[in-house]
Amino acid sequence: MNAVELAERLVGIPSHEDERAAGDYVEQWLEERTDAAIERDDAGNVIARRNAGADRSVALVGHHDVVPPDDRQTADGEYVLERRGGRLYGRGTADMKGSLAAAMVAFRRADVPGETEAVFASFAGEEAGGVGCRAAIDAGFAPEYAVVGEGSTGYSAAGVTDVAIAHKGRRGSTVLAEGTAAHASEPDEGENAIYRATDAVDIVRGLDAPETTVLGHEIEGSIAVTGIDGGDAWNAIPERCTVTVDERTVPGERAPIERVETVEGVSATVDQDLPPMACGDADFAATVRAAADAAQDGTPEAIVKPHATDAGWLTARAGTTCVVCGAAEPGEAHTATESVSVGVIERCRGIYRRVLETV
Structure with a gap:
C-alpha cells in the first residue's frame, strides 16, 4: 500500500x-x-x-x-x-x-x-x-x-x-468591564460598562504587535478586538460589557493585554493560549x-x-x-x-x- x-x-x-x-x-x-x-x-x-x-x-x-x-x-x-x-x-x-x-x-x-x-x-x-x-x-x-x-x-x-x-501562536482573551446599572433617563446615577469597555478597546488598539526573529526571519504578530457584547435594554445603563481579543503571538513575546486593567472596573482573562x-x-x-x-x-x-x-x-x-x-x-x-x-x-x-x- x-x-x-x-x-x-x-x-x-x-x-x-x-x-x-x-x-x-x-x-x-x-x-x-x-x-x-x-x-x-x-x-x-x-x-x-x-x-x-x-x-x-x-x-x-x-x-x-x-x-x-x-x-x-x-x-x-x-x-x-x-x-x-x-x-x-x-x-x-x-x-x-x-x-x-x-x-x-x-x-x-x-x-x-x-x-x-x-x-x-x-x-x-x-x-x-x-x-x-x-x-x-x-x-x-x-x-x-x-x-x-x-x-x-x-x-x-x-x-x-x-x-x-x-x-x-494564538492567545484569546476576554476583557470584562463592570459598572453600575441605572435608568437611562438618569445616566449619571450609574457607571456605564460600555464606556469602560470602549476605553479598554482604545488601549488594545494602541498596543504594539509582538515581533521577534527566528533563524534570521522576522516574525510579526497581531492583536485585534474581535467582538463586543453589552447592554440588555435600550433604556438601561449597562452594568456589564465583554470584549473579545485575538492575539497572534510570536516566540518569546506577548502583547501587554493586562494594560486594560488600568481602566476602573475592567479585568482581562486569557481563555486560550496556543503556543x-x-x-x-x-x-x-x-x-x-x-x-x-x-x-x-x-x-x-x-x-x-x-x-x-x-x-x-x-x-x-x-x-x-x-x-x-x-x-x-x-x-x-x-x-x-x-x-x-x-x-x-x-x-x-x-x-x-x-x-x-x-x-
Missing part, C-alpha cells in the same frame, strides 16, 4: 466526533507492517518507536482527528472522498491525513541508523487545542527532534513544499530543507506559518526541536472543498524518510 492509497483509507474513516476508529486503523496498520513498539494511550494517541532507547530520537508527528465536515463532504453518514485532477478531495485530506499517511509509510520503509530512535506519533484532539499532544507530553513524550506534518506547501512558490522554522513555535537549531532545519530539496524540482525555503500546530506544544512543554513540513497548501484546511495533491503526498513520504535516515 503506497502513501496515497493509505491516505484514502484514512480519509474514509470519520473522525470529527470520535477519532477512535481512525486511531484503531493507524495502530493496526503499524502492528501489521512494522516491528515497532507501539503504544496506545488513554488520550487516544498512537505512538510507535523503532530502535527504542537509541542515542537520539527523531519523530514524525501528525494527528488523526478532523474538524466537522461540510454537508457536501458526507453522504449517508460516510465521508465523501474523490480523486480527480491529481488531487484527493474530502474532509481531512489536507488537515492532515495526507501527510499522516506519508509519515506512516516513511516510518515503515526508512533505513534508520542504529544510533537513531525513529518515532511516529499520531495525536488525538489536535483540533481541540492539542489535547492529545499535551497528554503525551505530560506522560513523558519528548523526542529530541520532530517534523510536524502540517501544511507547508505553496508558501514560497506554487507547488513547492517548504520547511517552516517557526509559526505563530508559537521556533526552531532553535539551524543544522536541523537545514537537514530537513536538504531532504525537501532532494524530493522535488522546486527549491524549498525556510518559511513562517501563521497558524498554531502541535509543534508549539512540543517546543514549549517538551523541549523538542521542531520544524513543520507537510503536503497541505494555504487555504485548503477546514474548507468545504478541502483537497491535497497526490503527488505532494508522495513527495512528503520521501522527505520524511530522508529525515529519519539522515538526522
